[in-house]
Amino acid sequence: MTTPRDLPSVEELLQTQAAAELIAQYGRSLTLSAIRDTLASIRAKFLSGQATVLPLRDLVLAQTSALLDGWTKPTLRTVINATGVILHTNLGRAPLSDAALRAMDIVGRGYSTLEYDLEKGARGSRLIHAEAVLQKLTGAESAVVVNNNASAVLLVLSALANRKRAIISRSQLVEIGGGFRIPDVMKQSGARLVEIGATNKVHLRDYEEVLLTPSALVLRAHRSNFKMVGFTAEPELKEVIALAHAAGAYFVDDLGSGALYDTAKYGLTHEPTVQESLAAGADIVCFSGDKLLGGPQAGIIIGRKALLDKVKKHPLARAVRADKTCLAGVAATLLHYLKDEAEREIPILKMMSLTPKQIQGRVAAWILELGQGEIVEGESTVGGGSLPGETFPTFLLSLTVESPERFLKQLRAQNPPVIARTDNDKVLLDPRTVLPEQEGALLVGLKNVLNS
Ligand SMILES: *Cc1c(COP(=O)(O)O)cnc(C)c1O
Numbered sequence: 001m002t003t004p005r006d007l008p009s010v011e012e013l014l015q016t017q018a019a020a021e022l023i024a025q026y027g028r029s030l031t032l033s034a035i036r037d038t039l040a041s042i043r044a045k046f047l048s049g050q051a052t053v054l055p056l057r058d059l060v061l062a063q064t065s066a067l068l069d070g071w072t073k074p075t076l077r078t079v080i081n082a083t084g085v086i087l088h089t090n091l092g093r094a095p096l097s098d099a100a101l102r103a104m105d106i107v108g109r110g111y112s113t114l115e116y117d118l119e120k121g122a123r124g125s126r127l128i129h130a131e132a133v134l135q136k137l138t139g140a141e142s143a144v145v146v147n148n149n150a151s152a153v154l155l156v157l158s159a160l161a162n163r164k165r166a167i168i169s170r171s172q173l174v175e176i177g178g179g180f181r182i183p184d185v186m187k188q189s190g191a192r193l194v195e196i197g198a199t200n201k202v203h204l205r206d207y208e209e210v211l212l213t214p215s216a217l218v219l220r221a222h223r224s225n226f227k228m229v230g231f232t233a234e235p236e237l238k239e240v241i242a243l244a245h246a247a248g249a250y251f252v253d254d255l256g257s258g259a260l261y262d263t264a265k266y267g268l269t270h271e272p273t274v275q276e277s278l279a280a281g282a283d284i285v286c287f288s289g290d291k292l293l294g295g296p297q298a299g300i301i302i303g304r305k306a307l308l309d310k311v312k313k314h315p316l317a318r319a320v321r322a323d324k325t326c327l328a329g330v331a332a333t334l335l336h337y338l339k340d341e342a343e344r345e346i347p348i349l350k351m352m353s354l355t356p357k358q359i360q361g362r363v364a365a366w367i368l369e370l371g372q373g374e375i376v377e378g379e380s381t382v383g384g385g386s387l388p389g390e391t392f393p394t395f396l397l398s399l400t401v402e403s404p405e406r407f408l409k410q411l412r413a414q415n416p417p418v419i420a421r422t423d424n425d426k427v428l429l430d431p432r433t434v435l436p437e438q439e440g441a442l443l444v445g446l447k448n449v450l451n452s
Contacts, residue, residue, distance in 0.1 A: 089177060134334060145289070166217050172222075237253075290384075374397075
């Protein structure tokens with residue numbers, strides 16, 4: 001073929017068995033537009049001299065098929081996380097428990113009592129679903145679940161501090177991630193941000209002085225993702241809360257991770273828990289559903305009923321409300337804690353409680369299967385902007401390859417893609433974050449790349 005006129009026509013291509021199969025898979029109109037785009041791009045390449053021969057019919061259809069595949073392939077794909085970062089923000093933070101997934105599946109598939117009161121046979125409220133479990137777990141008077149913790153903080157401040165003073169220490173003006181900063185969230189709420197103290201030190205007298213002027217609330221934002229060391233000081237939470245209350249201000253605690261358990265149990269620094277904040281007298285505590293809690297993306301607000309009633313009624317509450325699958329997943333995740341089975345059922349807690357010895361055994365089995373690699377000592381991390389600098393001792397599979405960067409790229413091209421890391425010219429894989437059911441696929445992916 002030497003002129004584009006020799007290319008098969010759209011009609012001719014549509015008559016083929018291959019096109020019929022594409023239509024069955026992708027639908028007629030999408031297939032048609034893929035055929036047209038394919039022909040147009042072949043024509044353009046030929047006319048510009050980029051290509052000197054025109055493809056035959058089968059090849060045109062193969063290109064059409066590849067185009068359709070590219071157009072319809074989901075961009076949100078499951079991957080194997082072999083990085084050892086448990087709450088990897090870029091990889092979707094917490095994997096969910098079976099019970100959470102089942103609960104989400106069931107309400108997603110059908111109709112539900114999302115806003116329906118079975119007793120009355122009338123409209124109910126979506127706000128009740130995770131509330132009872134949260135009350136039982138934490139002892140809080142009231143609770144509400146919203147879309148994420150950033151929106152939880154925004155909502156609370158909007159409902160309680162709009163056009164009023166909200167006080168925060170300069171040592172807590174944190175950037176959460178992706179350029180998202182607590183002071184900006186505070187301003188967005190309409191609160192008048194009042195900063196006190198210095199970056200490294202804030203004293204009780206700073207709070208005392210600022211509270212001489214009437215203020216709506218004092219906010220604490222937990223320094224989730226960085227550590228302050230050296231010449232630093234901060235008053236006891238209890239003392240600050242007592243001062244706030246004496247001055248008629250509320251105390252709102254943005255915990256970020258919101259652990260319901262003591263992270264020291266896993267050899268990590270103690271992360272302030274939800275229960276501790278409430279015990280210290282915080283009026284409202286906000287935390288994430290998908291950080292150390294190990295559930296779906298959500299923002300959880302708990303605290304005093306009178307305040308939560310205001311929060312629930314604020315117009316923003318509608319804008320940041322959680323959907324039915326989120327509510328189902330959060331409730332099911334919380335239930336694991338209530339039933340004292342969190343460590344057995346919640347994937348991130350299982351990962352944290354893996355012993356180095358168990359991990360060593362998995363690396364050894366991988367090496368046996370692959371016929372190569374070494375066991376080396378290493379460190380897993382929590383990630384997700386939680387517990388910065390904290391690590392768990394682990395064992396890693398270390399592979400010596402020609403080009404580590406190319407090897408990582410090839411691993412990412414596997415199905416499912418494998419995300420690993422390199423260090424000192426070695427490719428390193430940490431079993432801690434590889435889900436047991438993904439181990440087979442991981443080994444297939446590794447063999448593909450090792451043998452290529
Ligand atoms: C992570 C974090 C947030 C934001 O939570 P998302 O659930 O990611 O929206 C807010 N405040 C603090 C202190 C955090 O650590």
